[in-house]
Amino acid sequence: MTHSLSRRLFGLSGMAGAVTVALPAYAQDDTAKAPDPADPESRERTYCYVGGYTQHGPPGGNGEGITVFEMDPKTGVLTNLMTFTDIASPSYIALSPDKRFLYAVSEINDFDTAHSGSVTAFSIDHATGALTKLNTVASGGADPAHLSVHPSGRYVMVANYTGGTVGVLHVLADGSLGRMTELLHNTGPRMPDRAADNPPGNFAISDHSSAHPHMVKADPTGKYVLVMDAGLDRVYVWTINLDTGKLTPAAVPFTTMTPGSAPRHFEFGSDGHKLYLLCEQDSKVVVADFDPQTGKIAPQQTVSSVTAHFRGSTLAAGILLSPDEHFLYVSNRLGDSLAVFQVAKDGGLTLVDEIWTHADYGRSLMFDPSGSYLYVANQRSDSITSFRVDKTTGKISFTWDFTPIGSPTCFEFLRVPAS
Template identity: 55%
Template sequence: MSTTVTRRHFALGAAALGAAATLSAQPAHASVENMEDTNVEPTGPGRIICYVGGYTKHGPPGVDGYGLGIASFQMDRSTGALTPLDTFTDIDSPSFIVLSKNQRHLYALSEIDDFNKEGDGCVTAFAVDPRTGALTKQDVVSSGGAVPAFISIHPSGKYVLCANYVGGSVSVLPIKADGSLGEATDVVRITGPKMPERAADNPVGNFAVSDHSGSHPHMIAATPDGQFVLADDAGLDRVYVWRLDLKTGKLIPAAVPFYQMLPGSAPRHFVFNKQGTLLYNLCEQDSHVVVSKFNPKTGAMTVMQRVIALPPYFKGSSLAAEILISEDDKHVYVSNRLGDSIAVFGVNPDGTLTLQDELWTHADYGRAMEFDPTRNFLFVANQRSDTVTSFRHNKRDGQLKFTKLYTPVGTPTTLAFLITQP
């Protein structure tokens, strides 16, 4: 299968790093100077396990990664240091992983296009040992399209939702009673007009482009109450809205089936506030966050604000990657690749955003970000640097401070955390 994945080739092909990073037998760098222990909760039941996935040698077309599979680490609650535990290697390019709500199952997509004769990617279900965090493969099913980029679990716990980036489709995979997966109950194939490579508000000096050759779904996830399912299509610059029939596993278009974003902006990832009334949508190409009111009863969206996730003094190429919201809904965080920064936004009373801070990721091509379960640390998977960096998170004011800790792991792109049973 011949494909052109402009964004992914820009991300990886231009960054031909040297030898693969390998897991050290020793804990990650443990030198922490002048750290403020304002939020530390060093005691408590269970260990904190961090899973890291990414690109392996067998990955997206034209891309070789340095990862070995899904690596697991134990996190030190006081410092955030990650100590290697194990690596599950019988999987290709697990570039996105997610844990079930009860943390008994982990689901990992494989960002490939040769799982079957149709040229699909796949999703693997794992059982998780609650005491050790060890992974046991249960089954593998087609993702319903080529080169999947994102999976999430519907709040009902009945379905895994999958976005197939190159395949131009989204799929619904049923979760069986034992946590394994069934074949897709629905695959929606998306079409639309070709969009421009760059948005009209492309940052000054930005030569990076997102692939607008066709439909490229980059994220699919449900609203907090599970009433609606949304998908960001970075190729068609649209946000799709469906209802999910929990009995049949079929996606039913909402009254307004999609919303058109700024042409060329490439909507990538989104987050909701807890009430599901505010939607923060991150656009990859122009590094903007689009803030919208969301009606949880009708699925209607009303744009309130478009704000850039780069400081006014930045000039050059950048592609936004990940967006997170704090537990109290008071801060929003955005990672910027190429610019290698994290933007910290304060959430105003009306839900709009104000840029408060911008920090260097201390590595190259920070992609996925994730808070640990205590919310005392924010971790960043730096795809080109083959390392995970971390920041101490002040839960009172939302600010971040670099821990000076590096954890080597080949081509990391995704993170997930588990608390083991004592």
């Protein structure tokens, strides 16, 4: 097996035989209580799927695969049910629109002779939460960092970070992955390793040696596909042909961000007109208008995800809108903080709070289906931390609950009727 220099190091210079079982949450935590059968919420189950880094794949981690938890809606506590271990470094996962299937990248570079990563399709048993592997295919480039499912459910799109490519995979009727319908390679000039508008004292850098697609996802209408390229400091926009799975550049094919800023992830407002772009290297959120007719991105505001008092190294990581879209949250690695922004009626942002994650190197953020709890995957602390959400003010408070799990990076929640 061969491994390239990990992008994660740039910051500081069939179920059979594949399951492990943990104790119930109320055996782990004195504050947790067994579900009350008379409670309407007890007639539903909420699963939480968590992926991360395993020993196979750069940078190498402590995870075992994709772990399935059950969430207690009263306390937010996560109970470890099982782990699907027959997968390498599932650093990003995504549910299908109908919630029947789950897809995962393997952030590796030795899946085949082309030095590709891979994408795996799973079916989900809603009665138990268990995953069954359907198939695994090449991702079309090394070290895939992100994938998403098109709103139609017909295509899975994958961003290959080290490979510098974006692939589109056809989804078959049974949820498995078929042929690759598109594979694009971004090109552009060499950008600086650091942005000029860095927080003071930031020694962290982002890899700008070449194209590094970091996220690929459709807009809410499904007409456009956007890609954040952290290496070229661009946000690409394509239209997608749902019959062929081919991508065509939009009228304005890309928007250039601040040189060295490393655009990483984005969030759309539900109406598709407002776009929030998170830049990793300078820890900035760019608020932009998005034209659903042309795909044009028009930046309107730039705000920092750290307070004006902050000094030192930091790299922004995750971005998340609240269900009512009144608040926006950002995780900051190295600085180990969560920023809380209030969203104005025009979409503008105001930083209203910053809170310690109580752990190290927070990556993805995710709400539970009710929006009552916010969870953070802390890669270097080997833990998930959770926060209660005040839906009126948007502020969050630590629950003092730590869920142990090796090198977590991503979540998906699934609420289903109890069997």
